[in-house]
Amino acid sequence: AKPMGFVAVAPPEPPKRELPKWVKPRKSVMVSQKVQDIISENFGEVAEAFMALDMNGDGRVSIRELRAGMAMMDWTSGLTEEEIEDIMRTSDIDNNGYIDLNEFLQAFGPHPATREEITAGLHSISRSADAMRPAYLGVRMQGMSLTSLEALGAFRHILFVDVQNNLLEDLRPLGLLAHMVTLDASRNRLTRVLDFRGCQHLTQASLRHNLIAEINDVSPHRALQSLDLAGNQVSHIQGLARNMALTRLCLDDNALVQISGLDNLPIQHLSLRNNRLSAVNGHALLGPNTVYVQALQTALEESFDEIDDAFLALDANMDGKVSRKELRAGLLEALRSIGVRPGDSKLLGSGPDGPPDDEEGFRAWFEARIDELMGTLDRDGSGFVGAREFGSLFRRADE
Secondary structure, eight states: OOOTTOOOOOOOOOOOOOOOTTSOOOOOHHHHHHHHHHHHHHOSSHHHHHHHHOTTOSSEEOHHHHHHHHHHHTTTTOOOHHHHHHHHHHHOTTOSSOEEHHHHHHHHSSEEOOHHHHHHTEEEEEEOTTSSSEEEEEEEOOSSOEEEOGGGGGOTTOOEEEOOSSOOOOOGGGGGOTTOOEEEOOSSOOOSSSOOOOOTTOOEEEOOSSOOOSOOOOTTOTTOOEEEOTTSOOOSOOSOTTOTTOOEEEOTTSOOOOOOSOTTSOOSEEEOOSSSOOBOTTEEESSOOOHHHHHHHHHHHHHOSBHHHHHHHHOTTOSSSEEHHHHHHHHHHHHHHTTOOTTOOTTTOOGGGSOOSSHHHHHHHHHHHHHHHHHHHOTTOSSEEOHHHHHTTEEETTO
16 A cells, blocks of 8 residues: 555656658658568559558548558558558658558559658758758668659759669659769669769769660760669670760679770779670770781680680789780780791781881880780789789670
C-alpha cells in the first residue's frame, strides 16, 4: 500500500513537435522496402495490390483496409501498428485520411519523381551558386522506382544529383540544372550517355550498369573530367573526341573490341578490365598507317596469337615490364621473322616514311622508330612498358 498523502503521478509527455503542413514526413526506407517485397510476392502489378487493399471498392484505401489487407498478404510476420501508421502518414500526400491509386503508385510502384520526394531527398545546405541565398545543393533519391525526373528541373540550384537504382530511361530534364557538378545515375535503364544540354559545369558522371551499347556525342559537356560507364554493353569508344578535359574514363565490364578515339585526350586513368581486347589478329597498331606500321603488325600477328603472349615474349627477364632494350630486341626479331633485313625497303616502304637503303642508315631509322614507339607506350614516363600499356597499342583493324 502506498503511504498516505502520496499520489503516483505519471511524468508528463514531452510536447510533440508539429511540422509545417508543407513538410512531408520522410518515409522509412526499411518499411517501404518491406511493403514492396510483400506486393511483389503476391501480385504482378502494384495496381493489383491497390485493388486488393481497396476492399469496399471506393477507389481509396483507409488505414483499416491497409491494416487488414497487409495482414492477409503477409500473415507470417506482418507489419507492426507503428509501420502501418508510417505507411499511411507518408503515402497520404493530400492528408485526407486515405490513399488513392496515384498516391499508392508513387509510394510503392514505378512513378515520376514528385516534388515531395525531391524535397525529402535534399541535403547539403549552403549558399546557392549565385551566392544570393541559402539553398540545398544536393539531392539523393536512390531505389525509389522513379521513371522520370521532370519535377527536378524546378530545383535549379542543385549541384549534386544521386539517382542510383531507379527505372530512369531519360535524363533530359537534368539539362535545366545549369549548375550541376556531379551526377550518379548508375543502375537505371539508360541507353544514352549524358543526352542533355545546358550543364556547362558537369565534371563527374557515373552511369554504371545501365543499357548503353554505344557512346553518343558527349561534346556538349566540355568540363567533363571523369566518366564511369562500367557494366554496360559498349563495343566501340566514340563520341569523346572533343571532351578535352576528360582525364578519367572507366569502361570495365563492357564489350569493347577496340581501343581508339582517345588519341588527343589528356586521359590519365583508363580502366578497361573484362572486355574483349586480348586477340592480336584483327587488330592494327595505333599510329600512322605507314608501311612500317603495317609490317610490324604483320610480324606480331604471325608470331603470336594473343597480345598477352607477345608481351610475355618481349619481357625477357620476366619482371613484368618491358624496357626499351627488350622492346627493340623483340620487335627486331619479329620483323626478321617476316623477312625484313637491314637495307630492305620493300617491306618497310620507301621515300620519307621508309628506311634508307644502307645498313647504317637503316639502323638509325629503326632506332628512331623504337624511340617513337617507346614514347607512345610509356605513358607514365617510367622508362618501362607495362602489360596494360602494351595492350593499349592495338585497336580493331576494321575500324
